[in-house]
Amino acid sequence: MPWLEIIGWTGSVLVVVSLMQARVLRFRWMNFAGSVVAAGYNAVVEIWPFAAMNGVIAVIDAYWLWRLTRERHDADVYQVVPVGPRDDYLRHVLGVHADDIARYYPSFALDDPGARWAYLVLHGDETVGVVVVRDAGEGVGEVQLDYVTPRFRDFAPGEFVYRRSGAFAGSGLRLLVVVDDAQDSGDYLRRVGFTHEAGRWRREVAPATP
Structure with a gap:
């Protein structure tokens, strides 16, 4: 040929x-x-x-x-919407992507009684990311889920929850942690302000501004 x-x-x-x-x-x-x-x-x-x-x-x-x-890093393009962990639309989104979520977060369970905070990341009217955090006590929040839909997997919309939206300011949390088996993307976590110490990723929560 x-x-x-x-x-x-x-x-x-x-x-x-x-x-x-x-x-x-x-x-x-x-x-x-x-x-x-x-x-x-x-x-x-x-x-x-x-x-x-x-x-x-x-x-x-x-x-x-x-x-x-x-x-891709423009906070004016991506919006963070706080929802309750029992929110019907949140459950719908997680149900649609249940098989994909189970591949990356096999231990995730929305019905965990410790789940306190949930956030949807939107691009226009499309939901492109979900972050769910459980209350681990003593001002510590454990990230149970930081999921990106397949269409936007080349992006990192979760960054707007951690770094741009002030979502956790006023929540009473002083620290966010991610255990190693829940998120293996070290480069991503470093980009959004986490550091790795004692077998887990951690990030201080900025206090609410008056």
């Missing part, structure tokens, strides 16, 4: 595989790469309608990649 034809097939495969991706950022990157390759191939073989179409798709993907990357 000629090398030029291989390049053309590579672009087509990337575009097709991109459509199978649940993660929005991964989809955009793969679709962008495939469209660029396909546009170049079609231009070389002078199939101009397809070259133009793939070129436009690449420009659209580039715009969304720029926007998604720019917004």
Whole structure:
């Protein structure tokens, strides 16, 4: 098979595989790469309608990649909504993603009587993250769940609960902890202000401002 034809097939495969991706950022990157390759191939073989179409798709993907990357740490784009741990909508969200949650948090149980605080992270009108914290006593809150929906798994919306929203100010908590078997993403926890000490991740809670 000629090398030029291989390049053309590579672009087509990337575009097709991109459509199978649940993660929005991964989809955009793969679709962008495939469209660029396909546009170049079609231009070389002078199939101009397809070259133009793939070129436009690449420009659209580039715009969304720029926007998604720019917004990923923007507190004005993500909203944190506190809900009770028995909230019906929270239970609906957790039920929809129950199998996925069980993969990463097999010991999580919303009916734990110690569960006191729950937060939904929204991107527009889409729920993209859930954080649930139980009362471990003496001003310590244990993070039971810090879940991100598959579409936004290339992002870290939980950061807005810990670092940007002031969600725990006034809760009476002085410390948040994450045990090692509940969250294995050390890089993520460091980014949102946790430090690792004595086998667990911990983060001081900023007091409420008057």
